Amino acid sequence: MKRSQDSVSSPRKPSKHKKAKIAPNQVVPHASTTVTRGDDHDAGGEAEWTRVEKRKAKKNKKGEAKHDALMPRFMYVNGEIVKRKDAVHINDVRDLVLHIVADAPPPNWVKVEHARSIEKVVTLLIPGILPSTLALPPLPTSATANPNIPLSIPLPAESHTPIPFIASTYSHACPTRAPGDQTRMYSVLSEFFQCQVTPQEKAKRQAQRASQRAFDSTPALYMLTLKEMIENEYPIPSYMADVFEKGPGWIETPQVSEESLLLLPADKLDSKIYAIDCEMCLTEDGKELTRVCMIEYESGIVVYDKLVKPPKPVTDYMTKWSGITESLLASATTTVAEVQAQLMPILAPKDGPTSILVGHSLESDLRALRICHPRCIDTAVIYHHPRGRPLKPGLAWLTKKWLNREIQTRGDSGHDPEEDARACIDLLRSKLRYGPSYGEFKTDFESIYERMGRASGRGGPGSVRSVVVDHGNPAVMHGSKASSNVPCTSDEEVLEGLLQTIPAHEFAFARFTGVADALGWLTPKTSAGETPAVTPAEPSPIVLASAQATLNNQLVTLYASLPARTALIILTGHSDPRRMASLNARKSTFESAIRSGKKAEDIDKADWWTASDGRELEEEVEKAKRGLLFLGIK
Structure with a gap:
C-alpha cells in the first residue's frame, strides 16, 4: 500500500488529497473564447450558438479535472484475507497484474480503485528484503491472530531501516507464500509468469x-x-x-x-x-x-x-x-x-x-x-x-x-x-x-505476455507492450513471449534497462539481486555428490549494508523517473532458502546412495537421513516460502 494514500487497513490519519491538476500536455481553451458571427439577422439565435465553444471547453475542462481526481489506489481487503488458508500467493500477485494490464477479473483480497486510470505497471522481484529489514513485528503465534494480514510498516525515523525508500513509500507489507510442496519450494518466476488460459x-x-x-x-x-x-x-x-x-x-x-x-x-x-x-x-x-x-x-x-x-x-x-x-x-x-x-x-x-x-x-x-x-x-x-x-x-x-x-x-x-x-x-x-498431449502438463497454461497480447482493453489486442529486464538472458526463459527483453549482468544494468524501456512499455518486470547475493542466497546449487553445509554462513555486515544502501538509491532513482499513475509493485518472493537447500542436498545424497545399491549400514551414520531430518526440512521449507508484497501507485 502506498504510504500517502488513504487505506481502510491503515491506522494512520488519512492524508488530504492534493487538488486535481491539469496535465501539462492538455490544452485548456481560454475562458474568453468566442465565435465570429457569420451574419446578424438573428441576434437571438446568435446568443445560443456563440457560446457553444465555451460550453464545450468548460465541459472538457470539467471532465479532465474529474479524471485527475480519480486517482487510482490499492486497498487491502482484510475481511477476505483472513478467510484464506494461506498468505497471498505469487499467482495472486500475477492475477492482480493481469487485472490491471489485461482482462483478468478483479481479485478479492485487494481492491483497485480506478484501475483503468493506471497508465503503467512496474513489477520488481527483490529477494533479500526481510521483515527485520523494515523492523516489522514477528509473525503472531496466537491461535486468535492471523499471520496473513498486511503489516503496518514503521516510518524510517522509527525503524532506522537500511532501505528507507520502502518505509517512506509504502504503508503496509503484505505477507506472501511461494509455491512448493512439503519438501521443496518451487520457482517464483515460473509461478508468476505462467497463468491459466481463458x-x-x-x-x-x-x-x-x-x-x-x-x-x-x-x-x-x-x-x-x-x-x-x-x-x-x-x-x-x-x-x-x-x-x-x-x-x-x-x-x-x-x-x-x-x-x-x-x-x-x-x-x-x-x-x-x-x-x-x-x-x-x-x-x-x-x-x-x-x-x-x-x-x-x-x-x-x-x-x-x-x-x-x-x-x-x-x-x-x-x-x-x-x-x-x-x-x-x-x-x-x-x-x-x-x-x-x-x-x-x-x-x-x-x-x-x-x-x-x-x-x-x-x-x-x-x-x-x-x-x-x-x-x-x-x-x-x-x-x-x-x-x-x-x-x-x-x-x-x-x-x-x-x-x-x-x-x-x-x-x-x-x-x-x-x-x-x-x-x-x-x-x-x-x-x-x-498424441501431442501425451507427456504434457499445464496444457491450459500460457505466458502472461501471451495473455496481455490478446487483451481487448487498452487499445485492443496487441496494444500492451511488455519488457523483461533481468540477469542472464530472459529471452530464452520467462521473457520469451514479452515484447522486449534486456539481458543484464548486474543490478546497475537492470536499473539502466528500466530507465530506458519503461517509457515505451505498459508493463515492465525486473529483478534486483544485489541484496540476496550479499546475504549468500545466490550460491551455486549443491550437487548430489557434494557435502552440503549444515549451517549457512552469516553474511558480512559491511557488504550487506553496502548492498542495501545501493538498492535504496536504485529504487529512489527508478521511482523518480516513473510517470504519474504508474503502479510500482515489489515482491520479495521468498525468505532465506539456504538451510532448506542444504537439507535437500543431504537427503538427495542419501537416497542416491541407497539407489546405487548401498545398504544403510555401509553409510556413515552422520550421513543418514532420518525422520527428524524430514520434519526439520518441512519446517525450513515453510520458512523459506515466506515473502513480502508492497503495493503502491505514484
Whole structure:
C-alpha cells in the first residue's frame, strides 16, 4: 500500500488529497473564447450558438479535472484475507497484474480503485528484503491472530531501516507464500509468469489438438521450429537465420535444395531419424566432447559409438555423470574434427533429405559436436516439466514417468549414452502413439505476455507492450513471449534497462539481486555428490549494508523517473532458502546412495537421513516460502 494514500487497513490519519491538476500536455481553451458571427439577422439565435465553444471547453475542462481526481489506489481487503488458508500467493500477485494490464477479473483480497486510470505497471522481484529489514513485528503465534494480514510498516525515523525508500513509500507489507510442496519450494518466476488460459483460448487449443491427431504418426510434427530453436539456444545454421556466430572448428549441415529433392524416388523422400547422446569432460577450455553415440530410429541399431580425444588435457572426467574414466579415455585417438567428418554423411546423405536428430536438450550435444543442424526433435521440449514452462524435465524422470523404466542408475559409474539415446527413441515413439498431449502438463497454461497480447482493453489486442529486464538472458526463459527483453549482468544494468524501456512499455518486470547475493542466497546449487553445509554462513555486515544502501538509491532513482499513475509493485518472493537447500542436498545424497545399491549400514551414520531430518526440512521449507508484497501507485 502506498504510504500517502488513504487505506481502510491503515491506522494512520488519512492524508488530504492534493487538488486535481491539469496535465501539462492538455490544452485548456481560454475562458474568453468566442465565435465570429457569420451574419446578424438573428441576434437571438446568435446568443445560443456563440457560446457553444465555451460550453464545450468548460465541459472538457470539467471532465479532465474529474479524471485527475480519480486517482487510482490499492486497498487491502482484510475481511477476505483472513478467510484464506494461506498468505497471498505469487499467482495472486500475477492475477492482480493481469487485472490491471489485461482482462483478468478483479481479485478479492485487494481492491483497485480506478484501475483503468493506471497508465503503467512496474513489477520488481527483490529477494533479500526481510521483515527485520523494515523492523516489522514477528509473525503472531496466537491461535486468535492471523499471520496473513498486511503489516503496518514503521516510518524510517522509527525503524532506522537500511532501505528507507520502502518505509517512506509504502504503508503496509503484505505477507506472501511461494509455491512448493512439503519438501521443496518451487520457482517464483515460473509461478508468476505462467497463468491459466481463458475459456475462449482453451476451446481454441482443444480444436487445434483435435486437428493434429491426423498427423500423429509423423515424427516431423515434433521438429523444433526456428523460433523454438532460438528460444532454446540451439546452434542454428546460417541459411535458417543469421543469429548464431560459429567459432573456430564449427561446421553446419549443408542445405538441401528443393530441386534435388524433387529428383529423388518416392522411397527416398522420407528423412532418416537418429537419436544421439554425447558425454563431456572438463578441460581448461570448459566442457569438451569425449564420447558420442548415435542410434538409427527405425531399426534400433547403433550406427556410431566412439570415444573422442579432447584437444587439451582433462581436468575433471566428471565420471559420475559422463561415465568416462582416465583409463577408458586413454585409448581414444579420434578428434572432434574427425567425428564431424564421419557424422556428416549420416546427417546429410547424398541420396536423401537431411536427417532428423532426436535427443534430450539436444542443443548441448550439438554444441559439444560443434555442428549446426536444422532438423531437431528435443524430448526436453516435446515433453513437459510437471510445473510447466520454462522448466525442463530430466531424462531419467521422463523415462520413469512415461516409459515406466529406470535409467542412469549406475551411481558413481555415470551415464551410458546408448541407454540415454534409446530412452529418447522410446519417448518419441510414445508421443507418436498417444498424441501431442501425451507427456504434457499445464496444457491450459500460457505466458502472461501471451495473455496481455490478446487483451481487448487498452487499445485492443496487441496494444500492451511488455519488457523483461533481468540477469542472464530472459529471452530464452520467462521473457520469451514479452515484447522486449534486456539481458543484464548486474543490478546497475537492470536499473539502466528500466530507465530506458519503461517509457515505451505498459508493463515492465525486473529483478534486483544485489541484496540476496550479499546475504549468500545466490550460491551455486549443491550437487548430489557434494557435502552440503549444515549451517549457512552469516553474511558480512559491511557488504550487506553496502548492498542495501545501493538498492535504496536504485529504487529512489527508478521511482523518480516513473510517470504519474504508474503502479510500482515489489515482491520479495521468498525468505532465506539456504538451510532448506542444504537439507535437500543431504537427503538427495542419501537416497542416491541407497539407489546405487548401498545398504544403510555401509553409510556413515552422520550421513543418514532420518525422520527428524524430514520434519526439520518441512519446517525450513515453510520458512523459506515466506515473502513480502508492497503495493503502491505514484
